[in-house]
Amino acid sequence: MALLRALLRTARMARNTSRLAAGLSADDEVLLDAPDERLGPALVAAGRGEYGTAAKLLSTTREAAEWENRDRYATRLAAFARSRTEWFDAWCTDAPHDPDALLVKAELAVCRSWESPARAELLRQVGPLITAAAEGDPRDPVPWRIALDHARGTNTPHTAFERLWTEAVRRSPHHYGCHVAALQYLSAAWYGSHRECFDFAERAAQDALPGSLVQALPVRAAFAYLTEGGGAAVPRERLDAAADLAIAVSGEYATADPWPAEVRNLLTYVLIRLERWQDALAELHRIGPYATSFPWDRVSDDPLGQFLELRDGIRIEVASGMPLKLRNGDLPYPRSEHGGRAPSGDH
Template sequence: MALLRAFIRTARMARNTSPLAAGLPGDDEMLLDAPDERLAPALVAAGRGEYEVAAKLLATTREAAEWEDRDRYATRLAAFARSRPEWFALWRYAAPHDPDALLVKAELAVCQGWESPARAELLRQVAPLITTAAEADPRDPAPWRIALDHARGTNAPHTEFEELWAEAVRRSPHHYGCHVSALQYLSAAWYGSHRECFDFAERAAQDALPGSLVQALPVRAAFAYLTEESGRCAVPRERLDAAADLAIALSQEYAPADPWPAQVRNLLTYVLIRLERWEDALAELRRIGPYATSFPWDRISDDPLGQFLELRDGVRLEVAARTPFKLRRAQPPRPLSDHGEPAHPGDH
């Protein structure tokens, strides 16, 4: 009987895994941390040693108050400047008081400080750079997101964190990056607890605007809990499932293969895998399309794209193993509609 069960399981995998590949890009089509159509030209120009395209991009986001895009782009540009600093040095020399260059400079300094064994001391030294970036445009919440990251790295007390948080939300009450930084500070791995982390995430998600990525904060809290090694303060399974359900609903509001929610979708997939919700994980992998992101896979592997592809194959096998054996040829799943649901024959 054991041999028969093993044979049936293998037969199910062999028959069902191929159809389950429908809607999933091939391994060679996957992209890791792909920039969007606005950021890509700035990175290409920076690779040639030119800063003007990046400067114009950030100036546009500042003038249009596109704070979410501004924060993301500044983060990516700072990361690029760590490995290719020439273009950024030219920008700082040409426009030392440019609010956009000051923002990237503050982000870059904080990122570099985090890598040092003397992290807290080095981060305290770069505090004036954050202040200068914040003063360059008092409307901008991005320097306050950097300040929240800085507070976490310098062991700042809750009173200081609360002051920074108040400044951040005064500028942008629903800014996703600021919420993520605050959630990290309140996590059990830093200066809070799982309960405090979940409470903050759920309140923020409840108050979030329709379609806002802030609705994904509970699934970030779930990720923090699932990756906490100590296992202190057990979180009920119902709370974890509710966080995943909310993130699934959010993901369905965006078109499949949309790069904007890609990181949230990758994070959600990780949580669904940990919760062994295989069908939901496979559906989310289809919504991800070709957009893999380093986070969260770099938390468990030095090869985030390879880890993503390996787990994607594992999800397909798990779903295949649970699909009833049928004599007729298995039908591939219908493609997803623009809202992430299976498309019907009459859909156009």
Template sequence: MVGTMAMQLPFIRPSRMTRTAPHPVGRPSPDDEVLLDAPDARLSPALVAAARGDHGPAAGLLLATRVAAEWERRDRYVTRLAAFARSRPEWLDAWLATAPQDPDALLVGAQLAVDRAWQSPARAELLREVSPLITAAARGDQRDPVPWRLALDHARGAQAGHKYFEELWAAAVRRAPHHHGCHVAALRYLATSWHGSHRECFDFADRAAQDAPAGSLVQALPLRAAFGYLTDDCGPDDCGPQVPRERLDAAADRAIALSPLLPPADPWPARMRNLLIYVLVRLERWPDAAEQMRLNGPYATSFPWDRASDDPLGHFLRVRDDIRAAAAKEPSRHPRSERGGRDRTGDH
């Protein structure tokens, strides 16, 4: 049974208040060895084959995640494969032509359609037109929460009302009560619907994290709420009483506790650790940021650094230098993680 803390979205309450080769852990990587958005060892062969026009490895990979109910990895792989297909669609077109009812191909195709629509000024109208693709993907495997994560993202972009979104949310958490992607989609919807109501976003994220297992990525959901706050023209101590500094630190602490439970120096948890490093730098918690940089190894991710710069890799490297200088008690410039984020469509 799904716990009420994970199920209940704030807007339905009676009232609301306003693997690649392993890298040694601990040895800093030279700048030219740092990798941006590196695929893990399972995804990499699928991307290499897709570049040759062969969809077979991608099909095998997604089938394996579905059979094993590896929903978090499946979600990540679908997103990355769809991103690859934006510039190299031939392999996906061939896959859909060969197996038009394949739930894995349908899901990648639906993700690609949503991504393309999201880039358009006519976003809401175009997103409504791709609804049948998401419906078809959702019918492919009734256990799979990933089409429902996609439906939640779609609903936000199409400016769907709260009642419809809540129906999608209930369907998503019935399938996987602690699916990280669905929780992130819900958090984004809340932030979009109630722009500036950071306390509500933190409340939702904290309830979900408290209800999730210790090793679940949902433990990092409050970190996403903290990131939203810190990139909404707010600083750790100067955006009013809505979110006290203690709540930002608690969100970071929860993610710090999660980090050692995930593989060190590995592409899979790099996105979470990069986000954690970003938040720790904004909070000027330099020793903690240095430890997460050590656990992260050579893996930079576009998100969150693309919110501050058009050169996310370069920005990551500069922030890494700041962390080293501050941790060594040397004079350091102010953290380069600028106030205020930009609405980048790559992360919707």
């Protein structure tokens, strides 16, 4: 009987795995951290040593109070400046008091400090750069997101952290980046616990605006729990609820929309850990060609390769549970399997 079950499983996988690829982007079409249509030209120009397009992009986000876009673009531009500095050095030389250049400068300094063994000391030295960025435009919440990241690396006590958090939400109560930074500070790996992390994430999700990615914050708390280990156990029901909420948020965006791509990649990781294979396959369809480094760079030095490998693994898991013969040739399109699953053995 064991041999028969193994043969049936192999037959199902061989027949169904290729069918489950329908609707998924081909491997060579999948992009890692693909920029959107606004950021792309700025990166291309920066590659030529020109900063004007990047400066205009960030200026536009500041003037229009597009704080979510501003945060993402500043982060990506700072990441680019870590390896290609000529364009950014020229920008800082030509416009040393430009609030947009000051923002990227602060983000870049914090990122570089995090990579050093002397992280805490270096981070303390870049405090004035964050202050300068915050003074560049007092409305801007993004320097306060950087300050929250900075606080995590400098052993800032809870009282001081709460003051930074108050300044951040006063400027933008529902800013996603600030919420993520606060969640990381409150995680068990830093200065909080799994309970604090989940409590904060769930309250924020309840208060979030409709369609906001902040609604998916609990799935980040689930990710922290699943990857950090230790501490008090989190009930499986709470992990499933976080995943279900993120699935609902993901469903409010169009398929292959680059904006929620990171949340969708993160959700897929959590669904894999929860062994919710059909839900994970459904999320792969929503991701389309937009793979993101996070969370796959947490488990592999080749995040794109890891994403593609796990994508194949999800299809195999779903295929192995499908009937050998399908009625009327219909595919069982991925559906939620929440509610009928037994708890996974790794929690």
